[in-house]
Amino acid sequence: DIQMTQSHSTLSASEGDRVTITCRASQSINTWLAWYQQRPGKAPKVLIYKASTLQSGVPSRFSGSGSGTEFTLTISSLQPEDFATYYCQQYNSYPLTFGGGTKVEIK
């Protein structure tokens, strides 16, 4: 199984900050990676797929990069609605696996 590791379980940041969330795969997944945002009590919402492609309707302040085993999600200027938990997911092979999540909280 491919393990997905998000190194920070929590990140503290202020509105307007640039935030970078990292995700590491235990083996190469090419660019078969998606990022999701989950607000409390809500279902996840996809932000990025194929490591760097922005899902339709997602604000351009979100961007993704990486390939192989190292990936990042960047929020260029944090907005109030961006305080949430972010998950990466690999879809290179079964079982599909998610990272443990990174909660972006208000500093």
Added chain:
Amino acid sequence: EVQLVESGGGLIQPGGSLRLSCAASGFTVSRSYMGWVRQAPGKGLEWVAIIYSAGDTFNADSVKGRFTISRDIPKNTLFLQMNSLRADDTAVYYCARASTNWLYFDFWGQGALVTVSS
């Protein structure tokens, strides 16, 4: 408008069975890849099962032999039959549509809570 509405969650004793339903609208379930993802209280996301448009199914090892994903094509509905339930199956279960031919989930339902407890 794409919509997924789960139902069938609730409190069930260990060893019991439960069937979750997910009614879809705005698209055709049989032409899509559909899956279930669960989230234990206060925990992260865990993929459970997926069904391809052609009907092939895949399950996580943690539910293999106990859970079955299926669909009713005329009713445009996805199901998850859960048998031999255990306490560690307690979670919110999300129905989700996977992007065509790719295995990330581009649309999610609101979730159904399943609590396994005596």
